Amino acid sequence: MKYDYLIVGAGLSGSVLAERIASQLNKKVLVIDKKDHIAGHCYDYAHESGIMIHKFGPHIFHTNIKKVWDYLSKFTKWHLYFHRVLAVVEGKKVPVPFNLNSIYLLFPKKYAEKLEDLLIKNFGYGIKIPILKLKNNSNPEINFLADYIYKNVFLGYTLKQWDLKPEELDFTVTSRVPVYISRDDRYFQDTYQGIPLKGYAELVKNILNHKNITILLNTHYSKLPTDINYKKIIFTGPIDEFFDYKHGELPYRSLRFEYDEIRKSYFQEVAQVNYPNNYDFTRITEFKHFLDTESDLTVIAKEFSEEYKIGLNDPYYPIPRKENDEIYLKYKQEAEKQKNKVIFVGRLADYKYYNMDQTVAVALTVFEKNIGKK
Amino acid sequence: MKYDYLIVGAGLSGSVLAERIASQLNKKVLVIDKKDHIAGHCYDYAHESGIMIHKFGPHIFHTNIKKVWDYLSKFTKWHLYFHRVLAVVEGKKVPVPFNLNSIYLLFPKKYAEKLEDLLIKNFGYGIKIPILKLKNNSNPEINFLADYIYKNVFLGYTLKQWDLKPEELDFTVTSRVPVYISRDDRYFQDTYQGIPLKGYAELVKNILNHKNITILLNTHYSKLPTDINYKKIIFTGPIDEFFDYKHGELPYRSLRFEYDEIRKSYFQEVAQVNYPNNYDFTRITEFKHFLDTESDLTVIAKEFSEEYKIGLNDPYYPIPRKENDEIYLKYKQEAEKQKNKVIFVGRLADYKYYNMDQTVAVALTVFEKNIGKK
Numbered sequence: 242m243k244y245d246y247l248i249v250g251a252g253l254s255g256s257v258l259a260e261r262i263a264s265q266l267n268k269k270v271l272v273i274d275k276k277d278h279i280a281g282h283c284y285d286y287a288h289e290s291g292i293m294i295h296k297f298g299p300h301i302f303h304t305n306i307k308k309v310w311d312y313l314s315k316f317t318k319w320h321l322y323f324h325r326v327l328a329v330v331e332g333k334k335v336p337v338p339f340n341l342n343s344i345y346l347l348f349p350k351k352y353a354e355k356l357e358d359l360l361i362k363n364f365g366y367g368i369k370i371p372i373l374k375l376k377n378n379s380n381p382e383i384n385f386l387a388d389y390i391y392k393n394v395f396l397g398y399t400l401k402q403w404d405l406k407p408e409e410l411d412f413t414v415t416s417r418v419p420v421y422i423s424r425d426d427r428y429f430q431d432t433y434q435g436i437p438l439k440g441y442a443e444l445v446k447n448i449l450n451h452k453n454i455t456i457l458l459n460t461h462y463s464k465l466p467t468d469i470n471y472k473k474i475i476f477t478g479p480i481d482e483f484f485d486y487k488h489g490e491l492p493y494r495s496l497r498f499e500y501d502e503i504r505k506s507y508f509q510e511v512a513q514v515n516y517p518n519n520y521d522f523t524r525i526t527e528f529k530h531f532l533d534t535e536s537d538l539t540v541i542a543k544e545f546s547e548e549y550k551i552g553l554n555d556p557y558y559p560i561p562r563k564e565n566d567e568i569y570l571k572y573k574q575e576a577e578k579q580k581n582k583v584i585f586v587g588r589l590a591d592y593k594y595y596n597m598d599q600t601v602a603v604a605l606t607v608f609e610k611n612i613g614k615k
Numbered sequence: 616m617k618y619d620y621l622i623v624g625a626g627l628s629g630s631v632l633a634e635r636i637a638s639q640l641n642k643k644v645l646v647i648d649k650k651d652h653i654a655g656h657c658y659d660y661a662h663e664s665g666i667m668i669h670k671f672g673p674h675i676f677h678t679n680i681k682k683v684w685d686y687l688s689k690f691t692k693w694h695l696y697f698h699r700v701l702a703v704v705e706g707k708k709v710p711v712p713f714n715l716n717s718i719y720l721l722f723p724k725k726y727a728e729k730l731e732d733l734l735i736k737n738f739g740y741g742i743k744i745p746i747l748k749l750k751n752n753s754n755p756e757i758n759f760l761a762d763y764i765y766k767n768v769f770l771g772y773t774l775k776q777w778d779l780k781p782e783e784l785d786f787t788v789t790s791r792v793p794v795y796i797s798r799d800d801r802y803f804q805d806t807y808q809g810i811p812l813k814g815y816a817e818l819v820k821n822i823l824n825h826k827n828i829t830i831l832l833n834t835h836y837s838k839l840p841t842d843i844n845y846k847k848i849i850f851t852g853p854i855d856e857f858f859d860y861k862h863g864e865l866p867y868r869s870l871r872f873e874y875d876e877i878r879k880s881y882f883q884e885v886a887q888v889n890y891p892n893n894y895d896f897t898r899i900t901e902f903k904h905f906l907d908t909e910s911d912l913t914v915i916a917k918e919f920s921e922e923y924k925i926g927l928n929d930p931y932y933p934i935p936r937k938e939n940d941e942i943y944l945k946y947k948q949e950a951e952k953q954k955n956k957v958i959f960v961g962r963l964a965d966y967k968y969y970n971m972d973q974t975v976a977v978a979l980t981v982f983e984k985n986i987g988k989k
């Protein structure tokens with residue numbers, strides 16, 4: 242069999258590129274994945290109750306990039322949804338990102354009013370501040386608050402999630418969840434937010450549904466049948482694996498889920514409750530909130546973060562630290578040498594902590610700049 | 616019948632040690648208990664409504680010791696639960712440990728604000744202070760508050776519970792329930808907190824479920840059938856009983872419960888309401904809160920503290936006082952002489968007011984240090 246492109250990985254990156262190449266260039270694409278399903282870590286499936294389970298942890302689509310939203314909207318309708326997250330602090334469930342409502346829920350009213358005044362005076366209303374920046378503030382009351390938030394919201398969660406302290410990670414990581422001087426309880430403030438109405442696997446199935454695209458599951462790229470020919474590879478797997486770990490292993494965090502079915506209509510108020518201070522799991526996801534599914538029972542998953550070990554579990558999150566970026570740069574230089582034969586794209590190949598919308602944006606850009614115009 | 620170990624008492628200490636010896640050393644263990652059930656004072660059973668009743672008073676598992684949590688988690692799933700206790704003071708139900716919320720519920724707002732300010736200024740937010748320490752503070756307003764809390768929250772309760780004034784007990788006893796400059800209404804701040812999903816008896820049943828473990832109930836160690844042989848004894852009963860009270864009786868407090876079934880869904884807001892100032896019972900437990908059981912009726916128990924009398928009731932709490940520790944030390948010296956034949960472990964044998972997690976931790980440590988490595 243002859244193909245123009247072999248795409249390794251049927252996740253978002255691979256699927257978007259396959260679709261572009263098939264529909265815009267009318268070329269033949271073979272998409273392979275070593276797993277038994279498409280959609281990579283977005284993969285979801287219906288529980289017998291009808292609740293869609295996100296197999297690899299909660300996925301909430303959100304973006305400010307209209308082009309990405311419009312692109313995906315060709316393949317799915319959306320359930321309009323704003324993600325809200327509560328964190329258990331001192332036994333109370335308070336909004337995260339930590340905001341003015343969180344302050345009022347945790348502190349005595351008079352004290353909360355004082356802290357609110359100070360924050361608005363010092364930073365302004367509606368402002369987001371990374372916790373490590375807030376911690377550096379010299380005002381003693383703001384400093385007390387920053388220490389409190391650091392200790393009760395960030396420290397334990399980061400230790401569980403990354404096995405590192407907040408300061409040991411790239412500044413961008415804790416900046417993802419800033420302190421928000423606002424009463425907006427949403428986790429994201431993006432213009433476009435939602436859950437694919439029939440799930441992510443269905444969305445990716447629609448993206449891949451083109452006569453020029455062939456899909457082979459359960460197929461590792463090193464074990465492709467020899468009668469398969471292709472001109473170029475798009476590789477969306479771990480870049481270190483591609484180069485046989487010659488510059489060392491790139492570290493990732495992995496996840497493990499413990500599922501429970503509970504015989505009541507709801508287990509918690511929102512889809513996601515974080516436990517920065519209690520227990521070993523980082524958070525509990527209750528899936529029925531995402532699509533507002535009606536059912537007598539509910540399904541939850543406790544999420545445990547763990548070290549990625551090649552062959553034993555899946556790589557989820559690249560770990561954004563300088564020393565890891567340095568290893569990645571060596572692989573990137575190797576990749577440069579191969580650029581006429583192999584294109585590297587995606588969270589694992591770029592070793593970047595992309596959100597879904599960034600993943601799609603990068604794939605669309607790679608197509609436009611490096612593939613489509615040739 | 617031949618056994619390697621005879622374990623006297625099928626409570627937490629005895630059961631954990633039986634499991635370790637059976638599973639790690641592959642030795643034969645006979646566990647006996649004079650009662651007709653396992654699990655000692657953790658024992659619980661299902662009421663016809665499905666509500667689990669803690670027969671020997673409310674048991675809430677809480678620990679900061681990950682090793683203990685992980686060990687027990689091999690034998691049970693957990694209902695995630697934060698214990699909250701209210702105390703009836705001046706007819707109002709206020710959070711205990713006494714905290715800033717309690718102050719606002721009891722005092723006029725302006726006065727409460729002043730006291731709050733003073734406490735935060737003098738000790739800091741989020742700080743726990745033993746009542747006897749707060750009473751020694753020289754600031755007259757703090758002193759007034761300390762006297763108020765002492766009189767309304769500690770004195771009556773301690774008199775009922777121990778038949779002693781707070782000052783007459785070891786400092787550790789009143790320090791267990793400090794004054795908490797916080798709005799955290801939880802009774803415990805431990806990392807791991809919960810109730811075994813199917814109850815404590817089921818948990819202990821699972822711990823004891825091993826082919827090397829035999830259980831004999833309704834069996835006092837002094838009346839063991841003569842054809843039973845064993846090499847070593849682990850004794851988890853009262854140490855003074857073991858030595859025939861030769862150095863005098865160790866005093867314990869005992870409890871008595873009056874149960875009521877009430878034809879409404881809930882009797883009180885939380886599982887436990889304390890009555891430091893009214894009535895003769897110390898507290899009322901409403902059991903359905905523990906596992907969030909759904910039922911039309913509810914079951915409560917009024918709890919009365921009383922003197923332990925050998926043969927008439929059960930020993931519950933060792934009484935932590937210097938003069939009792941001195942008696943205990945005499946027994947401990949006797950125990951030392953027997954240490955190649957008999958190992959003493961647990962709340963009653965160590966004459967220590969252990970929480971459940973400490974009990975498990977001590978049993979695991981005794982196994983590791985004194986039994987496993989031989």
